[in-house]
Amino acid sequence: xxxxxxxxxxxxxxxxxxxxxxxxxxxxxxxxxxxxxxxxxxxxxxxxxxxxxxxxxxxxxxxxxxxxxxxxxxxxxxxxxxxxxxxxxxxxxxxxxxxxxxxxxxxxxxxxxxxxxxxxxxxxxxxxxx
Amino acid sequence: xxxxxxxxxxxxxxxxxxxxxxxxxxxxxxxxxxxxxxxxxxxxxxxxxxxxxxxxxxxxxxxxxxxxxxxxxxxxxxxxxxxxxxxxxxxxxxx
Numbered sequence: 599x600x601x602x603x604x605x606x607x608x609x610x611x612x613x614x615x616x617x618x619x620x621x622x623x624x625x626x627x628x629x630x631x632x633x634x635x636x637x638x639x640x641x642x643x644x645x646x647x648x649x650x651x652x653x654x655x656x657x658x659x660x661x662x663x664x665x666x667x668x669x670x671x672x673x674x675x676x677x678x679x680x681x682x683x684x685x686x687x688x689x690x691x692x693x694x695x696x697x698x699x700x701x702x703x704x705x706x707x708x709x710x711x712x713x714x715x716x717x718x719x720x721x722x723x724x725x726x727x728x
Numbered sequence: 729x730x731x732x733x734x735x736x737x738x739x740x741x742x743x744x745x746x747x748x749x750x751x752x753x754x755x756x757x758x759x760x761x762x763x764x765x766x767x768x769x770x771x772x773x774x775x776x777x778x779x780x781x782x783x784x785x786x787x788x789x790x791x792x793x794x795x796x797x798x799x800x801x802x803x804x805x806x807x808x809x810x811x812x813x814x815x816x817x818x819x820x821x822x823x
Contacts, residue, residue, distance in 0.1 A: 726821065
């Protein structure tokens with residue numbers, strides 16, 4: 599069975615980001631698969647390469663990146679949310695004349711069409727909200 | 729069967745229970761885990777006999793509630809959560 603997981607919470611701001619991460623880890627551990635991870639609204643911060651986790655706390659963006667890399671997951675960061683929250687890949691940084699970019703490798707910036715596709719193609723959709 | 733996940737008590741839990749059917753499964757996660765323990769919560773759930781009530785065991789444990797979980801509830805793991813979602817017709821995430 600294919601799951602899409604929508605993540606609306608930023609790391610450490612609410613339990614949502616860590617809950618989504620634990621759920622995603624459980625899906626890949628089970629007999630099911632992940633069709634897409636979609637990071638929306640404040641959830642785009644899960645894809646930040648510039649976040650520095652305290653030493654005694656879980657590095658949530660790094661753990662997402664490890665999961666995405668290991669299982670070759672499709673991880674999409676909402677474009678409109680990303681730009682508003684200062685999450686840029688190299689292409690967006692060049693387009694908007696910004697000095698740096700901070701999207702972790704493994705995440706892709708794309709539009710809400712990818713959310714609609716995730717809702718249509720997955721057998722189950724689970725959302726983690728602030 | 730619909731799986732309802734609820735991550736806060738107010739206002740999410742009341743909104744969920746106003747629409748949930750007795751054949752649905754209610755899964756309390758995050759801050760809503762507090763509603764699966766204690767005497768005030770026990771009185772609340774008396775209004776919903778026969779519902780399948782679950783709470784995420786990790787969210788109970790980190791709040792120190794494991795020992796006082798109400799008998800109406802089943803504590804579930806993350807893998808159980810995945811299985812509940814897979815066995816449901818759909819999932820509604822209240823938050």
